[in-house]
Amino acid sequence: MTSHTVGEVMTSDVVQACRTTPFKEVVRLLDHHRISGLPVVDDDDKVLGVVSGTDLVRDQANRAGRDPARAVTAQDLMSVPAITVHPEQSVPDAARLMERRGVERLPVVDEEDRLIGIATRRDLLRVFLRTDDDIRRQVTEEVLVGGLGLPPDAVRVSVRDGVVKLDGRVELRSQVPEAVHSVWRLEGVVGVVNGLTFLDDDCSVPSVPR
Secondary structure (H helix, E strand, O other): OOOOOOHHOOEOOOOOEOOOOHHHHHHHHHHHHHOOOEEEOOOEEEEEEEEEEEHHHHHHHHHOOOOOOOOHHHHHHEEOOOOOOOOEEHHHHHHHHHHHHOOEEEEEOOOEEEEEEEHEEEHHHHHHOOOHHHHHHHHHHHHHHHHHOOOOOOEEEEEOEEEEEEEEEEOOOOOOOOOOOHOOOOOOEEEEEEEEEEEEEOOOOOOOOO
């Protein structure tokens, strides 16, 4: 079963700031590159946080009472901790993380947590632009027939706006969660409605004779 990874869709040329980047320079970077946020890194390229346009607006709204002689830097503005992903993570998993944490971008880091790219909502959503027919075909061919070894007509698959509904009967109880989990991980799938039943319960614990 194929699945795009974050490394395949991320932007490698990352606009970034350091701890001491001044407020005005952060604004200039966002405006010049037409982006809504950027990661802040230390001297070892490890991500410290993320600065967004929202952070800049919040800073200006709270400027009253602040020491005017103190320069505002990226370190003062950034949101922490940064929500990061690794390049080998799947696009669906990254998209769900982004939605769950309410962020617009995910810095991509290597095994040593050094910045190597950034993935935005636009980057991730590109792989979700699939037709329902394409999703239905992949569910049937790769998950049900290829993965679980079921006859093509054993399960009825319907897809509407990325929501997959499964109806039918499989051989084993353990195949039900396996099918649902596999379908849920497919690109373009935004939900799974499970209507599967089973013939044999291979998950029950046998009683021990006394």
